[in-house]
Amino acid sequence: MITLGQILALVVVLWVSAYKRLRTGTGLALAAGVLVVCGLIWSVAILPWIFLGVFAALYFLHDLRKDKVTLPIFKMFKSVLPPMNQTEKDALEAGDVWWDGELFKGNPDWKKMLSYPKPELSKEEREFVDVQTEKLCSLVDDWKVTHEDKDLPKAAWDYMKKEGFLGMIIPKEYGGKGFSAIAHSTVVQKLATRCGALGVSVMVPNSLGPAELLLHYGTDEQKNHYLPRLAKGEEVPCFALTGPEAGSDAGAIPDSGVICKGQYKGEEVVGIRLNWNKRYITLAPIATVLGLAFKLYDPEGLLGEQEDLGITCALIPTDHEGVVAGNRHYPMGQAFMNGVTSGKDVFIPLDWIIGGKDYAGKGWRMLVECLSAGRGISLPASATATGKLSYRMTGAYAMLRKQFKTSIAHFEGVEEAMARIAGNTYQLEAMRNMTAGAVDLGVKPSVASAIAKYHMTELARSVVTDAMDVHGGRGVIMGERNYLAGGYMSMPISITVEGANILTRNLMIFGQGAVRCHPFVFREMQAAANSDERAGLEEFDSLFFRHVGYGVSNFIRTLTLGLTGSRIAPKPVSDKTGRYYQQLTRMSSALAMVSDLSMMIFGGDLKRLERLSARLGDVLSQLYLASTVLKYYEDNGRPQEDLPYVEWCIQKSLFEIQKAFMGFFENIPVKGLGTALKWIVFPYGKQFKMPSDKLDRQIVKPMLSDNGLRDRITVDAYLGSAEDAAGRVEDAFIKMLAVAPIEKTLRKAMKEGQLTSGRNVEETVATAVAAGLLTQEEADQYMVFEAARSDAIQVDDYSKEYIRTGKQTKKSSSKAAA
Template identity: 40%
Template sequence: MYTACTKHSLHFDQPLVFKFLLLAIKVFSCDLVIQHRGVAMFSLIMKWMQSNKILPKISDTERQALEAGHVWIDGGFFAGKPDFDEILRQPYSLLNAEEQAFLDGPCEELIAMVDQYEVLRTKKVPDDVLAFIKAQGFMSFLIPKQYGGKEFSPLAISTIMAKINVHSFTVGTYVVIPNSLGAAELIKHYGTEDQKNNYLPKLASGEYVPCFGLTEPTAGSDAASIKAEGEVFRDDNGDIKIRLNFRKRYITLAPVSNLVTLACKLTDPNNLLGKGEDIGITTVLIHKGVEGFSSGDHHDPVGESFDNGPLIGKDVVVSVHDIIGGPANAGNGWRMLMEQLAGGRAVSLPAGAIGASKAVVATTGAYSMVRQQFGIQIGLMEGVEEKVGKIAALSYLLEASRVFSCSALNAGIHPPVVSAVLKSYTTEISQALGKDGMDVCAGAGVMQGPNNILAKTYCSAPVGVTVEGANILTRTLIIFGQGATRCHPYALKVVDAVEKDDVKQFRSSLVAWMIQFIVGVFRVLFHGVTRGIFASVPDVAPETKTYYRRLIWAGARFGFLTNMAMFAIGGKLKARGKLTGRYADALAWMLLGTATLRRFEAEGRKQEDLPLVDYALTHALSETQKAFEGIYANFDGFIGSILRFFMTLPLRLNPLATPPSDAMSHEAAKTIQRYNEQYLRLIEGIHLPDNQSLGLGRLLKSFRLLSEVEPILARIHEAQKLHKLRRGSVEELADEAQKLGIISETEAGLVALALAARLEAIEVDVFSPEQYYREDKGLEGIYSGAPVAEEKVA
């Protein structure tokens, strides 16, 4: 989300890198023989690096981003040696009894109250729904029980968000925003005792509806460059206050919020707080109604609209005690945001994306077997089947990633690189699956109305792609930009040693890095020649061992290429977004594949899920292969020439994987083309309506009935092949088959019931002219929201 996370890349000038490597190797050799001369030599190297500015200084904001959270399983891939014994020991959690009861109780009650089409049409959450949200504690999941909150786990919060958002994203924002980065989370971790006692109970009850003011017209993904101003001054009564000027936009719940958490750059010209003139980014609480503060106007987001709008402040005055954490915490806003986003990116937006992917599974799996063309179910046509198989397998992969990453958060691990991968790739993949689902449903997906259950998910997908930092920047700047230094076993240690002028730390870190690099070269060559067959694999399902071996092989190559990038490109990486994006792709698909294997083991190696695992891992490895080929083809300089001319052909002749085969997509599609225990398990977590005459309810009714009569229809079809029955639709021949004794009267009745349900399920909504046309008020009253010239705004 923030480019400050990418400004710390190591900087090696291309012409100097080889001199540096030769010098390091020479010194290392001397050091093995003459220790004291080696120390002197390393001191010389360090001074040389300082004088040639090989490594940049890391600013305070950059360091706060680097030090936020933890290195998790991603560290093994950056080191070139993923440890699957350790990975399989990582938790894969379940909801506790209280959380499951809330999901089955109040959560289901809330969804049953919401007429999703009416909310979609009016853009408004009904008063009784909002009152229920507040009364049942839907805004309190992050808040400790001592302050009236639910204190649910990140996994539970994610699961609840996924369930509600699929039904109504408009309603879901009233759950997502209070339980994401904002007042409750920041006060819980950093607030004073007075702030906790005052605000947390009121946030838990919904008395305060919060929003978080961060994004500005000139600061979106580059949030470190916000221009919102806060100036410390002493008022006429001698009290220390802050005067705020700001203009924020894209703020969810801003039009209805009565408590804003505002991020601003705080200055103190008279040093009243004793922290100097330029204090830095600070988070401040602002109450609705304070003089100079304006909110209530709306943006109109694409797809499923929700309360979102600008926040504008002109000379807004608040107390220094409205800083979260009080005056002592002034200037710590950036650190607070980085620490909470380190894990937070893996919760809300992935939850919405993965809930949407399950909705696509539920819809397309059913519709592909209910809808017929050319006398057969469209899901049996290979073109459609290819889409359905991809949807089923990648949804399995996405859910595995959600649960695995939230399980890490449950355990107190907050991995910023993994969280960035989750946010970026789950929303991108979900958007692609939504498009595939629309292709399968065709006209039924396009025609809007109460019975359409796919279009709103498809149309709203761009929101998740842009929120919390555009995915383009997350992919091309953050994931590898942050991971290359933070997750590498030695890079940050070398940078720290140079900055501290610590020869001993520099010597040990650099020698270790050189050894790691040399060993890594041999490791990638060995695994490449042997296709990872000798890689150490833990005791896992025999059918999946090949995927572990290939991920170890891929990890070795990724570690090698990471070292190449840091040695040869270094500080220029942040300008090489196309290249770093390919590094991010390789890392992301390795992590997503790893999560899929973890799920398969955690869920007891369900044999019926193997087609999904096979497709998902083959797809993940083929995408990793594609990323590696792109890196080889676009690497800079002499090293790039070596990669292109000597290593590209072996890479292509000896690939990690090729895309999933037709047979794989066939087997994967079958997992969601029967209404059975597996189908229900794969869509677990979305609301299944009791109403069987509308939307998903009537589709599932038809799907269930058709699955039940499938053996009956098979007997009719067999009779046709034996020429006992004429050609035609097997359902329409049920009466004739009954007269011939092929099926019973009861079975013929079941077939007729299933046929009627099919015809009902494929209908789309029709509106009268009075219902369809709505009065057009034009653009009168709409304005850009830009400040007038004389206003002093940030």
């Protein structure tokens, strides 16, 4: 009995040590101390000391452990390690581990997250958004751009170049704006609420393209030549990566360059003879300078002994001999400049390689590091634009549009769709801020930006689909009045570019995240790949046994947090959201445990089990989504009116985490393992639910009135004047709110029998004036509103000739009601 008691005491100490993630030596010392105390109280029991001694020997006898235990494991690990080509290696090593690493390791430091600076615009950036960006929006008519001219007007292009929109990321010393990532994001977002083509035209030169590559890798000569010209719009850039045979698999590009001697400016020089055929290249039809990715070969050994140098990036003037700027593409009816470029036997000098000849073969690493900015800023900005415009307009339109004499906003089916619009738009804005803020911290968040790209574009697709459903015919009929159709039609573009979403979810988020974010796996792989086997074994020995301790800790933590409902987890805040931090900590611990076990069981095969790994990626993603909401809430001072939105988003994320875990457990191809994991992670069964109808109602309510929260959620959405598509609906909505007391008077009078409804609104209002229920001034105000409301719900109609050609003057006729 004494022995059993001491074994139990030993287990408790080691359990608590594992839960607290104490150092192994510290845990063993505490265990020894407890056994000493137990021996003094009762008597010494041998068995607990034997157990402790075995653990201590493995820990402290380094050489014995390394030779007898680690070496066989090291050899087995090297034999089962999947082969990795240079493209995969570069992708894994690119970018930085950031908050995603905290979420993956199972014990996130929430105070660290909350200490990140709040992303904010400088005074200069705020003025640029409010003045120049507003002005640029006013120069563009989305319908005319998209359906008539198929291009931005010259005035917009000229203003864009003059005011530095194409050089926002270029430092001021080169004549650029030197704007922050959050400013870049905000400008693109605002432009995209006005016109998709406008947003894309500014987005591309400021994301993945020549300017960013030059800033990070260019030679001084290249920077001094190109950056001032790019900043002023004297050069228009494009970057050509994708081709007919290579999309997301950039390593498969057939475009090639061969190191050889050739003529340049009348002299024989060492250069590159290029052949390429690219498509889907934004701005290619109007670009003056072409960034080009290709595979570089050196068969004659002019640069060294290596023949296959790898993917390389070069910068080529489009007027250079042999460069062909081909025809335009027409992506989903969108009018931004997108097209093809090709070249056959085009000779360029070596110093046109971005970074010079020293960067030959380093192009893929350059691209994947810079791609995180595009994924983390540009596409999230355009997705948020879709959300903000949908949020503001759907709330207003749903109040203006009536069915059965009731605003459709008050139908529960409509409310359900509007709740998704509201909650998802709040999520989009939170994620936009935190992800762009990471870039401003100097981080290249490769995994977090992939999460942002995938989930934000998918959320935007959901939001605009719900908005279309609520608008009905008003959203379906194309014309100057339609502010939704452009965003609806362009969503597949965002979902396809910069890594198709299917591959981003199934291969990238967990595939890259599991290796890069894990505290040990990537370093273990590097140790195994070390050409110095002795040094590799030494490093592996330290990492592997720390990894074992980490795995044990994750199991202990997950089971303990599950059994206690995570109530013992620390909370960084004392308000109502503290409980959510505890639950997310528990799910983070579960992800760490399940991921470790999965990698141990399946090894390299896990990346081929895409549906399983994607579900674990979903868990990591939802942890990140929830984090951004909590950060956004804290950054804004915990406003109480935001709390329902925060709860809605976190509850949804927790439910999605639970759903992903359950899908993983039910489909894991190891008999009995899924059931065991389900019990460990969810010992009391499913406990997370989607937000309630009551919470849905709470987050929809701010959409239906003019208030500070509505303005903050949709900040920097361009509405324009009462003559613009969005401005027309907003103007009628504000007028509706102003006449609410008058409408209430009319409804009350009709309910009490003091007023009979006329054949139309004019007759009813005139009767109310005659009965003394309204003053003439009130009647006039109400009729002004009614005219604005009627105009706001109309849709466009066109002559047959215009529909056929798009060139005939629009037919003047009454509008058809939605």
